[in-house]
Amino acid sequence: MHVDEIKNGIVIDHIVPGKAKQIYEMLGLGRLNSPVAVLMNVPSSKMGRKDIIKIDENIEIDLDVLGYISPHITVDIVKDGKVEDKKHIELPEELTDILVCKNPRCITSTEQEIHHVFRLTDRKTGVYRCLYCDTAATK
Amino acid sequence: MRNLIDILDLSVDEINALIAVANDIIAHPEMYREKCRYKKLATLFFEPSTRTRLSFEAAMMELGGNVLGFSEASSSSSSKGESVADTIAVVSGYADIIAMRHPKEGAPIVAAAKSSVPIINAGDGGHHHPTQTLTDLLTISRVKGRLNDLTIGVCGDLKFGRTVHSLIAAMSRYEGIRFVLISPEELKLPRYVKETHIKAKGISYQQTESLDEAIGMLDILYMTRVQRERFFNEEDYIRLKDSYILTPEKLVQAKEDLCILHPLPRVNEISTAVDSDSRACYFEQARYGKFIRMALILKLLEVE
Ligand SMILES: [Zn+2]
Numbered sequence: 001m002h003v004d005e006i007k008n009g010i011v012i013d014h015i016v017p018g019k020a021k022q023i024y025e026m027l028g029l030g031r032l033n034s035p036v037a038v039l040m041n042v043p044s045s046k047m048g049r050k051d052i053i054k055i056d057e058n059i060e061i062d063l064d065v066l067g068y069i070s071p072h073i074t075v076d077i078v079k080d081g082k083v084e085d086k087k088h089i090e091l092p093e094e095l096t097d098i099l100v101c102k103n104p105r106c107i108t109s110t111e112q113e114i115h116h117v118f119r120l121t122d123r124k125t126g127v128y129r130c131l132y133c134d135t136a137a138t139k
Numbered sequence: 140m141r142n143l144i145d146i147l148d149l150s151v152d153e154i155n156a157l158i159a160v161a162n163d164i165i166a167h168p169e170m171y172r173e174k175c176r177y178k179k180l181a182t183l184f185f186e187p188s189t190r191t192r193l194s195f196e197a198a199m200m201e202l203g204g205n206v207l208g209f210s211e212a213s214s215s216s217s218s219k220g221e222s223v224a225d226t227i228a229v230v231s232g233y234a235d236i237i238a239m240r241h242p243k244e245g246a247p248i249v250a251a252a253k254s255s256v257p258i259i260n261a262g263d264g265g266h267h268h269p270t271q272t273l274t275d276l277l278t279i280s281r282v283k284g285r286l287n288d289l290t291i292g293v294c295g296d297l298k299f300g301r302t303v304h305s306l307i308a309a310m311s312r313y314e315g316i317r318f319v320l321i322s323p324e325e326l327k328l329p330r331y332v333k334e335t336h337i338k339a340k341g342i343s344y345q346q347t348e349s350l351d352e353a354i355g356m357l358d359i360l361y362m363t364r365v366q367r368e369r370f371f372n373e374e375d376y377i378r379l380k381d382s383y384i385l386t387p388e389k390l391v392q393a394k395e396d397l398c399i400l401h402p403l404p405r406v407n408e409i410s411t412a413v414d415s416d417s418r419a420c421y422f423e424q425a426r427y428g429k430f431i432r433m434a435l436i437l438k439l440l441e442v443e
Contacts, residue, residue, distance in 0.1 A: 105264050107243040111222050114249060132245020133266060136331075 009034070011076040012053040012066065017041055019070045020051035026065050026098075032057060064092040068099075071126065093120050095128060099137045106133040141439055142251045142258040146269040146309045153438075154276060154309070155286075160434035161277050161427070168201065171433065174442050175204035181234035182208035183226065184261070185241040190403065190425070191261050191270070195238045198432035207234065227253045236440055257439040265301050271402055272305040273435065274428040279359060281427065282398045282420050288315035292353055295321075295363035295383050295408060297328040302402045303363055304332050311336040318344040319353045323379045326369060350383060355392045360385070362401045362421075364408050386410045390418065400424055 015023065020038050029036045034057035044050040058077065066073050067089040077085040095118045101108045108116055108130070117131040128137040143149065149157070164171050180199040182192050187210055196206045223246050230237060231254040238259040239250055244266035251258045262268040280286050291310060293303045297320055307328075310316050318337060320328050327346070337344050347353050354360065365383050370376040384407060385399065401409055401421040413419050436442075 103244065105242075105244050107223065107241070107245040107249055107263075110243060111224065111246075111249055113222075114224075130245070132248050133264075134244075 005081070006054055006056050006078055007081050009057050009078050010055045010059065010061065011078060012055075013050070013074045013076065014044070014047060014070075015051035015053065015073055016070040017047075017049040017051055020053055022069055023053060023066060026069065027061055029053070029055065032059065062098070063087065063089055064095055065098055067092045068095055068128070091120055091123060091126055094118070099128065101130040101133060101135060102138070103130065103133050103135040106130060106135065108132055140257055142247070142254075142260075143269050143435065143439065144247045144251060144258070144260045145267045146272040146305045148269070151312050154273070157273060157431060157434045157438060158277050158280050160437060161430040162281070164430050164433050171202055171437075173203045174437060175199060175202035175440065178202075178204040178235045178440060178442075179233065180204055180206045180208075180436065181230050181237045182206060182210070182261070183230060183237060183239040184208065184210045185223075185239070185246070187211045188240050188262060191240065192238075194425075194428045195259075195261065195270075195432055198429050198436060201429070202433055202436060204235075204436075223249045224253045227258075231255045236436060259435065259439065265299055267305060268301055269305065270428070270432055270435065271302050272309050273431045274424060275302070275306050275361070275400060275402075276309060277427045277431045278400060278420060278424040279398065282423075283358065283396075286310070287313045289313075289358045290317045290319065290356055291359040291361065292319040292321055292357040293328075293361045293363070294350055294353075294385075295365050296326045296369060297322040297363075298326040299369060300363040303328070303361065306361060307332060308336045311340050311342055316342055318342065319357060320344060320346045321348070321350050321353050321383075322346075323348055323365070323375070323383075325371070325375065325379075326365065348382075350385070351389060351392065354389060354397075355394070357394065357397055360393070360397060360399050362399065362405075362408055364406055384408055384410060385413055387412050387416065390416060393418065 020040055024038055037054040039052040041049050042052055071091045073089045075087040075089060076083045096115050099118050100116050108114055118128040118137050119131055121127050121129045182195050184192050192210055199206050227250040234256060236257045238261045239247055240261040242264050244264040246263050247258055247260040260267055260269055276286060297303050362385055365380055367376050397418045398420050399418050403421060403425055
């Protein structure tokens with residue numbers, strides 16, 4: 001399988017296999033005019049298998065979303081065919097308006113114009129809890 | 140400016156200092172009668188809790204201050220859909236300090252973000268109730284003369300009982316504490332509470348379904364209510380309810396200096412026949428609630 005190298009754009013690499021679809025959805029990549037390649041189950045020496053997303057445009061992306069869905073992801077910013085910046089993404093400390101608290105007793109269920117904030121409470125297990133009610137987020 | 144949302148917002152030193160002030164207030168109430176003159180406490184009770192509200196109001200009055208507020212949401216603008224943030228933005232312009240109770244978890248965090256005056260969480264749903272925990276700690280320290288080296292039994296609904304979770308969080312920071320967790324299988328302490336506050340600190344604990352088995356080893360027995368609606372079926376409830384009722388017969392096995400606590404109100408989990416036992420401390424506990432709230436108001440208003 002062959003997908004053209006991109007000249008200007010973003011390569012999201014080392015995605016846990018199967019998670020590329022979720023990232024595609026959460027970043028809203030379907031709304032772009034530029035081509036987006038989603039490669040799934042690509043052989044990897046480090047991970048066995050991995051997913052990759054190539055975006056043929058330099059857009060602003062929410063790195064926190066990536067870190068949350070699949071930690072240890074790498075993001076390459078490509079300009080004029082060269083990798084200009086390589087970012088290693090880890091679990092973010094805080095997620096704002098990415099997850100919604102599902103606890104019906106939480107103040108976020110009734111208060112208007114409130115940010116949904118989740119904090120990483122256990123880096124080992126990747127557990128995030130609602131800032132307001134401490135309910136753990138479910139992936 | 141400080142708020143009190145969760146008991147862990149206070150360090151052990153700060154809690155000990157509050158207890159020292161409360162003890163001084165109990166010993167010399169006349170010294171504190173003018174401390175909050177011309178200050179106003181707003182009690183915003185979006186859900187009713189008469190006991191807690193009266194305790195706060197009595198505390199402010201004994202400090203020479205005034206109180207204003209509402210005691211249920213239907214008499215306030217929040218029943219017309221006003222947000223917590225807006226209510227607080229308005230009220231913090233009238234009062235010097237706010238004690239609020241709200242049925243939704245985390246409401247005081249929203250309030251604190253908006254408020255220009257200190258916020259005290261007087262209970263947010265099933266989540267936190269820090270002034271209850273301060274009351275529990277003041278009572279234990281007065282009755283036992285210490286907050287370390289104690290075997291603390293918590294009994295009843297450990298799953299949903301927020302007062303138990305906060306008590307465990309607060310007491311696990313003192314030396315030489317042992318916990319005995321007494322509950323039916325269905326109402327066991329949630330794993331994250333155990334992991335965060337007991338296991339992570341290497342505190343010794345045991346779990347049992349039998350109050351009879353545990354009662355003899357305890358210095359403190361903290362009773363909570365086992366509610367019918369927490370059970371999946373009536374059969375389990377009927378089978379278990381009587382095993383978590385404290386009676387004079389059960390107390391035969393207990394230490395002479397056991398201290399029995401309950402956040403109140405009780406329904407039937409402590410038989411009224413226990414009330415006259417010298418080990419019953421729950422009414423004293425309710426009385427101490429006012430003094431620790433006085434100490435807290437002084438601290439948050441930074442009154443010397
Ligand atoms: Zn929440």
